[in-house]
Amino acid sequence: MKKTQSLLLISTLIAPMMLGTAGVSAKSAEANPPKETLVRIHAVTDMNATAVDRRDQHDYWGNGGIQDLNKIVEDNSSWEPTVGATYEAFAxxxxxxTYEGEDMKPVINDTFHATVDGKEWRWTDILKPVRADKLGAATTNLIKKDGNISPWTIEIAGGMDVRKAVYALTDLDPRTPHPKSFKNTDAQGLTEMSLAKGQWVIAEDLEANIKSTASVPMFIDIPMIKPDAKQGGDDFWYDNTQADALNLYAKQYDPTTLKVKKADKETGKALAGAQVLVTENTHEEQLKKVLPELLAAIKKQPKDAAKLVEQYVPELKTGNYAIRKTDKSGEATFSSDNAGERFMTPGHTYAVIELAAPTGYIVEPQIQDVELSMEKNPADSRAG
Structure with missing residues (x-):
């Protein structure tokens, strides 16, 4: 059975939003949205001994209603409530x-910016509009085809460490209240709290919850419309009652690990001191274009490798990469259990690049693709 001391939480909330309501009676439910909504977070963990390939899995369950975990069958997974998880809600x-156009595409305000740990963040770095009706298995929400429900949702980008950035950005506006803390999840994995009308980011409070090592926050825009709501109908909004509360099911998984070994081609001797980059292979084409120049710049300034990587490939400023040095055994270990590598996901493919060679060696400008194994102990990737 998996140990719950090392968990990876990925959550995607599909937020159905109403388009125009012209001609609707003032007495109808949609014309009277609730001032508060009861938000119920259900933390659930995959307790199966074998890791699950999440490429074709949705990371958030449900459409806001209650789900029966006993009836959910997903590959070889076995879902149980997670006790003791803690979350915060950032207003x-x-x-x-804001929302524009006939399909109400979300538009993100990038006016505010904050620097956290030497990196500049704007809301456009964190909040990413995504077409919900094209996510496939990423949601079980019922997206209507009649135009009443917006096909857009917002996902959280920037890796697993955006919580600090969210805190800093919300703190820039003196009118924004401090984050509200949910109680620890109970024996059923449940915690709940009423949230006022407005836009919120809900993130796991990692300082309070040592059982989980990573989390991807969720965006919600309250009040939220039920996916099966009908104009003129009474059952329209999620509200502040238990019967119509907004239920969020956050799925948790074990972390994944990748080991990269540096060795002498002729003797096989382990080499310490090589700088190795691991990032999502979606950035591979851009890396190929700038790799010779990037390696030359890092050779002159090896201590500035991270800064130079972000300079040559700006897309990596969101934190979806990590750089580590090989140790005396010639190994550099990357794990989603660590803060710097929390973007890593089992079953996904990543690019591995040697940025700086040990003393007396030269760097070969090449990119190796590695698909992270579903096994508990993934095979090493060897760099020559």
Missing amino acids: LPTGTV
């Missing part, structure tokens, strides 16, 4: 997200 400044 976003007014106007952070």
